Structure formats: structure tokens, C-alpha cells
Amino acid sequence: MKTLIIYTSQTGFTKRYAEWLAEKMGGDLLDLKDAQKKNMDFFENYDAICYGGWAMAGSLVKAKWFLEKATNWKNKRLAVFCVGASPNDNPDVDVFLQNVITEEQRKYIKVFYCQGGINYEKMKTPSRIVMKMFVSALKNKKDATEKEKAMAEKMASSYDISDIKYIEPIVMYIGEKDNEKAV
Numbered sequence: 001m002k003t004l005i006i007y008t009s010q011t012g013f014t015k016r017y018a019e020w021l022a023e024k025m026g027g028d029l030l031d032l033k034d035a036q037k038k039n040m041d042f043f044e045n046y047d048a049i050c051y052g053g054w055a056m057a058g059s060l061v062k063a064k065w066f067l068e069k070a071t072n073w074k075n076k077r078l079a080v081f082c083v084g085a086s087p088n089d090n091p092d093v094d095v096f097l098q099n100v101i102t103e104e105q106r107k108y109i110k111v112f113y114c115q116g117g118i119n120y121e122k123m124k125t126p127s128r129i130v131m132k133m134f135v136s137a138l139k140n141k142k143d144a145t146e147k148e149k150a151m152a153e154k155m156a157s158s159y160d161i162s163d164i165k166y167i168e169p170i171v172m173y174i175g176e177k178d179n180e181k182a183v
């Protein structure tokens with residue numbers, strides 16, 4: 001299975017997951033900006049293509065390019081992996097994953113989530129400002145639950161909850177021999 005991993009990353013978590021995936025699957029790795037410069041013939045060499053992006057305010061950053069191209073790649077194994085600051089078991093993650101692609105796209109693309117973290121040192125200033133505002137709003141929320149308070153506390157500084165184990169479901173999906181479609 002010749003595999004290509006395309007990713008976009010601001011602070012490095014998505015890049016790290018993309019590198020782990022490429023290493024584990026012996027696949028090729030391409031930053032989204034470089035992928036966008038390739039002509040369509042380039043992608044024909046691949047049996048599987050994964051796109052990785054990070055979560056921003058409930059949507060997946062720069063997913064549009066991949067989702068548009070994917071309509072021509074339905075004969076390939078296709079996956080989207082989303083990286084965010086929320087832990088995998090946060091119920092918001094399920095809601096987020098439901099909205100990342102449409103029901104139609106779900107017929108030929110499988111979506112995964114990998115918990116990443118927050119790195120304020122590498123974050124661009126506008127992102128840092130938005131994050132600080134979000135954390136402060138959460139902290140000051142009148143009827144905040146204990147979970148929300150704990151989350152606000154955690155999100156006030158950088159943290160890293162990424163782990164290579166979260167690539168396993170993606171590796172299994174891409175590696176499956178039969179090409180049955182995602183459900």
C-alpha cells in the first residue's frame with residue numbers, strides 16, 4: 001500500500017503525528033503547501049492518502065483542498081486525522097468529528113482524532129490571543145462545571161498529551177487489505 005501523508009501544522013503536534021504515520025507505514029510525507037503545488041498525476045502513484053490538520057474552534061484547519069481533491073480519489077484508501085487540544089475521551093470530540101465531513105464524504109473517507117496539546121511558545125500571536133480569550137471566558141463562566149474549570153486551568157499553559165498510540169487505528173485502517181469503504 002503506497003501511502004501519502006499530507007499535513008498542516010502550526011505548533012508541531014500534527015506534524016509529529018504525520019511523521020509517526022509516515023514512519024510506521026513507510027509512507028511519504030508532504031506539507032499541504034507542497035502538496036498544493038503538485039499536479040494531479042503525482043497523486044496517482046498512491047493507493048492511500050491521509051490528510052492531517054488541527055482543530056480550530058470546532059472545525060478542521062485547511063481541510064477544503066483535500067476534501068475537494070478526494071472526490072477524484074474514491075478508488076483510494078482515504079483518511080482524515082484531526083489533532084486538537086481536547087483529550088480523546090472529551091464528548092466534544094465526537095461532535096467535532098461528526099461535523100468535519102459530510103455524510104456523502106463519509107462513504108469514502110474515514111475520520112480519526114489524535115489528542116495533541118497546546119504550545120503557546122510556537123503559536124502565532126493571533127492564535128495565542130484567541131486561545132487566551134477562550135480560556136478566560138471558560139474560567140469566568142458562571143455555571144462552569146468542575147470539568148470545564150479543570151480544562152480552563154489546564155489550557156492556561158502549554159501541555160503535551162500526544163502519544164504515538166493514537167495512530168494505531170489509522171495504521172490499521174490504511175493497512176487493511178480489502179478496500180471496503182469507511183462507514
Ligand SMILES: Cc1cc2nc3c(=O)[nH]c(=O)nc-3n(C[C@H](O)[C@H](O)[C@H](O)COP(=O)(O)O)c2cc1C
Nearest residue numbers: 009010011012013014054056057058084085086116
Ligand atoms: C484559535 C484556536 C482554536 C482552537 N480550537 C480548538 C478546538 O475547537 N478543539 C480542540 O480540541 N483544540 C483546539 N485548538 C487547539 C489546537 O487544535 C491544538 O493546539 C493542536 O494540537 C494544534 O496542532 P498543531 O501543533 O499541529 O498546530 C485551538 C487552537 C487555537 C489556536
